[in-house]
Amino acid sequence: MPNPRSTSVQAAYPPLAMALLAIVAVALTLRGPIVAITPVLGQVAADLGLGAGAAGLLGTLPVLAFAVCSPPAAVVIRKVGPEVAVVLTLTGIFVSQLVRAIPTPTTVFAGTMALGVAITLGNIVVPVLIHRDVAPPRVAMVTGLYAAVLNVGSLATVLATAPLANALGWPWALASWSALAAAAGVICVLVQRRPATPAHPRASRTESTHPDGPTAAPAEVRASPSRPALRIRATWLLSLAFTVQAFSYFGFTTWLPTYLSDATGSAPAAAGALAASFQAWGIAGGFLVPALIRTIGLRGAALSVGLMWTSLSVGTLGAPGLIGMWLVLGGMAQSGGFIVIFSAVAVAARDSREAAGMSAIVQACGYVVATLSGPVIGALRELSGGWQLPMTTLIGATVLFTLLATMATTHVHRAADYPA
Numbered sequence: 001m002p003n004p005r006s007t008s009v010q011a012a013y014p015p016l017a018m019a020l021l022a023i024v025a026v027a028l029t030l031r032g033p034i035v036a037i038t039p040v041l042g043q044v045a046a047d048l049g050l051g052a053g054a055a056g057l058l059g060t061l062p063v064l065a066f067a068v069c070s071p072p073a074a075v076v077i078r079k080v081g082p083e084v085a086v087v088l089t090l091t092g093i094f095v096s097q098l099v100r101a102i103p104t105p106t107t108v109f110a111g112t113m114a115l116g117v118a119i120t121l122g123n124i125v126v127p128v129l130i131h132r133d134v135a136p137p138r139v140a141m142v143t144g145l146y147a148a149v150l151n152v153g154s155l156a157t158v159l160a161t162a163p164l165a166n167a168l169g170w171p172w173a174l175a176s177w178s179a180l181a182a183a184a185g186v187i188c189v190l191v192q193r194r195p196a197t198p199a200h201p202r203a204s205r206t207e208s209t210h211p212d213g214p215t216a217a218p219a220e221v222r223a224s225p226s227r228p229a230l231r232i233r234a235t236w237l238l239s240l241a242f243t244v245q246a247f248s249y250f251g252f253t254t255w256l257p258t259y260l261s262d263a264t265g266s267a268p269a270a271a272g273a274l275a276a277s278f279q280a281w282g283i284a285g286g287f288l289v290p291a292l293i294r295t296i297g298l299r300g301a302a303l304s305v306g307l308m309w310t311s312l313s314v315g316t317l318g319a320p321g322l323i324g325m326w327l328v329l330g331g332m333a334q335s336g337g338f339i340v341i342f343s344a345v346a347v348a349a350r351d352s353r354e355a356a357g358m359s360a361i362v363q364a365c366g367y368v369v370a371t372l373s374g375p376v377i378g379a380l381r382e383l384s385g386g387w388q389l390p391m392t393t394l395i396g397a398t399v400l401f402t403l404l405a406t407m408a409t410t411h412v413h414r415a416a417d418y419p420a
Contacts, residue, residue, distance in 0.1 A: 016134070016135075016138065016142075018191045019129070019130075019133040019134055019142070020142065020145065021187060021191050022086070022129065022187065022188050022191050023126060023129060023130065023142065023145070023146055023149075024145065024146075024149050025183070025184040025187040025188055026086060026089065026090070026122055026125075026126055026184055026188065027126065027146050027149035027150055027153065028149055028152070028153045028180060028184060029089075029090060029093050029119075029122070029153070029180055029181045029184050030119050030122045030123065030126075030150060030153065031119075031150045031151070031153045031154040031157075032153035032154055032156065032157030032177060032180070033093060033096075033097055033115055033119070033157070033177055033181075034059075034062045034063075034115070034116075034119065034154075035154050035157055035158050036097075036157045036158075036161050036173075036174055036177050037058055037059070037100075037112070037161075037174065038059060038158065039158055039161045039162040039165070040161060040162065040165045040170040040173060040174070041055055041058065041059070042055075043165065043170045044058070044108065044170055047103060047170070048103065048104070048105050048108065049105075050105065054105075057109075058108065058109070058112050060371060060374075061109070061112045061113050061116055062112065062113075062115060062116030062119060063116070063250070063367055063370050063371050064116065064367075064371050065113060065115075065116025065117050065119070065120050066116065066119070066120050066123060066363060066364075066367035066370075067364055067367035067368040067370070067371060068364075069116070069117050069120040069121075070120055070123070070124060070359075070360040070361070070363045070364035070367070071360050071361070071364055073085075073120050073121045073123070073124040073125075073360060074124055074229075074356040074357050074359070074360035076088070076121060077121070077124060077125055077128060077356045078353060078356060082125050082128050082129055082132065082352065085121055085124075085125040085128075086122075086125055086129075086188050087185065087188070087189075088118070088121060089118055089119070089121045089122035089125060090122075090181050090182075090184050090185040090188065091118075091181075091185070092114060092115075092117065092118025092121070093115060093118045093119065093122070093178070093181040094178045094181040094182055094185070095114070095178075096111045096112075096114035096115040096117075096118055097111065097115065097174060097175060097177055097178040097181065098111075098175055098178050099111035099114065100112055100115060100174055101171040101172070101174040101175035101178075102171070103170075103171050120363075123359075123363055124356055124359050124360050124363065125356075126146060127143075127342050127345055127346065127355055127356075127359040128352050128355050128356045128359065130142050130143060130146065130342075130346055131345075131346045131349055131351075131352055131355040132352045132355075134346075136346075136347070139343055139346045139347065140289075140290040140293040140294065140298070140339065140343045141290045141294075143290070143339050143342050143343045143346065144285075144286045144287055144289055144290035144335075144339045145286060145287075145290075146286075147282070147285070147286040147335040147336075147338050147339050148282070148283045148284075148285075148286025148287060148335065149286075150282075150335075151279055151280070151282035151283045151286065151335060152283055154279055155276070155279050155280055155283070157177065158276070158279075161173050161174075161177075164176060226350065226351055226353040226354050227350065227354060228357070229354060229357025229358045229360070229361055230357075230361065232348065232354070232358060233411065234344070234345075234348040234358070234408065234411055234412050235348075235357075235358045235361050235362065237404065237407060237408035237411055237412075238341050238344055238345060238348075238358070238362050238408045238412075239361055239362045239365040239366070240365075240404045240408070241337075241341055241401060241404040241405040241407075241408050242337075242341050242362045242363070242365065242366035243365050243366050243368075243369045244369075244397045244398075244400045244401040244404060245337040245338065245341065245366065245401050245405075246366035246367060246369055246370035246373070247369050247370060247372075247373045247397050248309060248313075248334075248337075248373075248394060248397045248398050248401060249334050249337075249370070249373075250370045250373040250374055251373040251374065251376070251377045251390075251393075251394055251397070252278065252312070252330065252334070252394065253278070253279075254373065254374035254377065254378075255374065255377050255378065255381070255390070256275040256278060257271045257272045257274075257275040258271075259316065259387055259391075260274050260275055260323065262387065263316070263320040263323070263387070264320060264323065274323070274324075274327070275327075277324075277327050277328075277331065278327050278330060278331045278334070279331065280331065281327065281328050281330075281331025281332050282331050282332065282334050282335035283335070284331070284332055285331065285332030285333065285334070285335035285336045285339070286335050286339065288332055288336070289301055289305060289332070289335070289336035289339045289340065290339065290343075292304055292305075292336075293339075293340075293343065297413070298340065298343060298344060298347070298409045298412065298413060299406060299409040299410050299413060301336070301340055301409075302340045302402075302405035302406050302408070302409045303402065303405075303406050304336075305332075305333050305336035305337050305340055305402075305405070306333075306337075306398065306399075306401050306402025306403075306405055306406065307402065308329040308330065308332060308333035308336065309330060309333040309334070309337065309398040309401055309402065310395065310398040310399055310402060311326060311329045311330070312326045312327070312329055312330025312333065312398070313330075313391055313394040313395040313397075313398050314395055315329075316391060317387065317388070317391040317392070317395070337401060337405065340405055340409065341362065341405065341408075342359070342362075344408060344409050344412045345358050345359055345362060347412050347413075348412045376393075377390045377393065377394070380393055
């Protein structure tokens with residue numbers, strides 16, 4: 001017989017299928033537009049007369065927007081509410097992709113920057129929606145699905161943009177992805193879960209013996225004032241963990257094709273295809289890591305993900321002949337780190353206001369460092385004349401992630417009254 005208390009708690013949340021549909025629709029639009037330009041970057045640069053530096057800026061502008069605009073995005077969400085923020089996100093992505101497809105340097109750069117601003121708002125609002133609309137036992141699962149869909153969107157866009165450009169030209173290929181944002185907007189309007197209301201407080205929780213920390217059902221809803229995110233210790237622990245996560249991810253993503261070409265003697269095309277598996281395995285990580293959280297808890301999952309991350313940097317340097325295995329482990333870890341950190345944000349925040357503030361600070365810190373990762377790894381390679389120093393740096397970053405993520409999730413469990 002169902003536990004009446006659990007039943008009443010679940011009733012406080014909208015139907016899971018409705019929440020999932022909206023989250024998946026938005027997630028499909030949040031990474032694909034960023035990477036859409038990379039397969040046709042050479043064509044764009046040639047047609048517009050851009051140098052290598054200017055062309056490279058088209059890939060880094062959105063990440064720079066993530067770093068600069070995350071705190072203001074939290075303020076916007078607080079003022080207008082999550083539903084309006086979703087509409088603003090999808091409208092901005094739709095319009096900016098059309099602007100970027102106009103073949104002039106001004107419109108391409110303006111559209112790219114506007115795209116980064118719109119996606120920043122989406123980056124912040126989705127964790128707020130997960131916190132508000134998903135019951136605590138399912139937070140890790142839904143965060144994992146979100147991370148998997150981000151990778152699906154990236155992979156599908158990278159694979160399809162070049163053929164579209166060959167058939168239609170790069171402006172139409174880039175413009176075509178705006179249709180996805182339009183479709184997502186229609187879906188979100190159709191599945192509006194409820195009118196905007198003040199964020200309900202996270203309930204206090206009874207202790208659970210389940211190995212997954214956030215499975216305890218709320219015992220009672222108890223109003224508590226929102227805390228400033230800057231004063232929440234978990235904000236800074238998770239920010240540090242996400243900073244080294246972002247440094248590791250963007251360092252590997254930027255230089256992995258070049259490293260594979262140098263280390264294995266593969267042609268650039270073959271090395272690029274092998275590097276793409278790093279992103280593809282991130283999809284699997286989106287489903288594996290939530291299962292780990294349910295089995296061994298958030299802290300155990302953080303430690304496991306950190307070890308997988310470290311195996312990629314150690315393995316690529318020490319045993320490049322087994323690169324396929326290292327890419328499997330590292331690919332799952334790159335999405336797994338994201339899942340662990342933002343599951344912890346959802347657990348630590350008392351309400352949607354705190355979730356937005358914490359998410360904004362965590363992402364701002366991480367993406368500031370992410371903008372430096374590619375240039376730092378490239379400079380170390382040029383300075384040392386090889387890959388020993390860059391890979392050693394990435395080993396240090398992934399080891400640091402393991403320590404910081406484990407510390408952060410341990411603190412979150414204790415502060416939230418969850419067993420670690």
